[in-house]
Amino acid sequence: MAQAQSRLSLLDQALEAAASGARLSDDQALALLLEAPPHELAVLAHRARLAKNPAMIVTYAVDRNINTTNVCLSGCRFCAFFRPPGAPGGYVLSPEEIDRKIAETIALGGTQILVQGGLHPEIGVEETCRQIRRIKKNFNIHVHGLSPPEVVHMAAVDGMDIDQALDRLIAAGLGSIPGGGAEILVDSVRRRIAPGKCSGRQWLEVMARAHAKGLFTTATMMFGSLDGPAERIGHMALLRALQDQSLARGRGCFTAFIPWTFQPANTALAHLTPLTAVDYLRTLAVSRLYLDNFAHVQASWVTQGAKIAQLALLHGADDLGSTMIEENVVAAAGACFRLDRAEMIRLADDLGYQARQRDTLYRLL
Ligand code: SF4
Numbered sequence: 001m002a003q004a005q006s007r008l009s010l011l012d013q014a015l016e017a018a019a020s021g022a023r024l025s026d027d028q029a030l031a032l033l034l035e036a037p038p039h040e041l042a043v044l045a046h047r048a049r050l051a052k053n054p055a056m057i058v059t060y061a062v063d064r065n066i067n068t069t070n071v072c073l074s075g076c077r078f079c080a081f082f083r084p085p086g087a088p089g090g091y092v093l094s095p096e097e098i099d100r101k102i103a104e105t106i107a108l109g110g111t112q113i114l115v116q117g118g119l120h121p122e123i124g125v126e127e128t129c130r131q132i133r134r135i136k137k138n139f140n141i142h143v144h145g146l147s148p149p150e151v152v153h154m155a156a157v158d159g160m161d162i163d164q165a166l167d168r169l170i171a172a173g174l175g176s177i178p179g180g181g182a183e184i185l186v187d188s189v190r191r192r193i194a195p196g197k198c199s200g201r202q203w204l205e206v207m208a209r210a211h212a213k214g215l216f217t218t219a220t221m222m223f224g225s226l227d228g229p230a231e232r233i234g235h236m237a238l239l240r241a242l243q244d245q246s247l248a249r250g251r252g253c254f255t256a257f258i259p260w261t262f263q264p265a266n267t268a269l270a271h272l273t274p275l276t277a278v279d280y281l282r283t284l285a286v287s288r289l290y291l292d293n294f295a296h297v298q299a300s301w302v303t304q305g306a307k308i309a310q311l312a313l314l315h316g317a318d319d320l321g322s323t324m325i326e327e328n329v330v331a332a333a334g335a336c337f338r339l340d341r342a343e344m345i346r347l348a349d350d351l352g353y354q355a356r357q358r359d360t361l362y363r364l365l
């Protein structure tokens with residue numbers, strides 16, 4: 001009974017802190033995630049979203065994911081996209097294929113490409129810099145690319161440290177870094193779902209060094225595999241602390257937080273039951289409240305579909321991500337939602353918001 005009262009009291013404190021805009025402690029965030037009444041949580045998160053982004057707009061980008069290779073040494077247990085080196089079905093895109101995809105993206109009004117791939121045993125920093133230089137020479141497009149595990153891997157292939165790798169990539173034309181490969185940064189979970197990938201500490205180190213060089217990045221969280229609520233809050237705590245460091249230098253270089261749920265189909269964790277829409281929306285809402293130093297939170301229509309993504313706009317999200325002219329990684333795990341620009345406009349419009357195209361750095365176009 002006494003324990004129930006102390007839990008209740010923590011929840012009350014958490015609701016009060018969230019309502020007043022005070023910074024939430026980890027315990028308070030966990031109490032909200034586990035126990036807050038769903039409607040109250042949504043209202044608080046939406047209010048926090050409006051405090052950060054008061055304009056009645058919902059933003060989106062037009063872009064394309066270009067997955068340069070699916071050959072990967074990492075073998076993450078949650079991934080249905082990769083092929084081990086030498087296995088059938090492995091590919092590396094040719095420069096001509098990459099250029100054709102970029103030309104199509106630009107023709108559709110795209111402003112950025114999200115370039116990511118597997119951890120190919122022979123593709124290092126120098127080879128990637130050659131690709132980026134070619135793209136920047138041929139096209140006027142922002143290159144948002146190379147998640148921290150790729151940077152760590154490519155640096156190792158070429159015998160560089162992280163600073164050298166980032167300096168070369170930035171000089172070649174890398175414009176910003178996506179927050180992919182974060183999954184859950186708490187290593188007790190991370191080691192079980194992605195034993196071949198860089199550690200949570202290395203992921204944070206790449207982002208910290210990128211921020212110190214003035215590069216903007218996003219931050220992601222893939223949840224609902226072997227993590228629980230406490231690990232989700234632990235993950236957000238690491239991101240909030242890093243954004244505080246970035247802000248202390250003058251600007252918060254994490255532009256957005258992008259949470260999505262694990263998609264089990266065709267993965268080594270296919271026996272796990274997918275989270276429900278409520279799990280997704282609660283976690284999203286708590287992220288908006290807890291990550292008080294992040295300006296933007298994205299809805300994940302790619303994993304949730306358009307209708308839940310629309311509801312996400314009432315649970316703290318202010319952005320619909322991008323039209324993703326092409327997406328391969330989540331599709332490999334069985335989620336095949338599509339969302340074009342007209343539908344994005346309709347989703348926002350129905351809520352009384354105007355949908356506005358933005359660039360990678362959230363400037364309206
Ligand atoms: S998630 Fe990325 S690093 Fe992990 S196996 Fe898939 S392609 Fe490789």
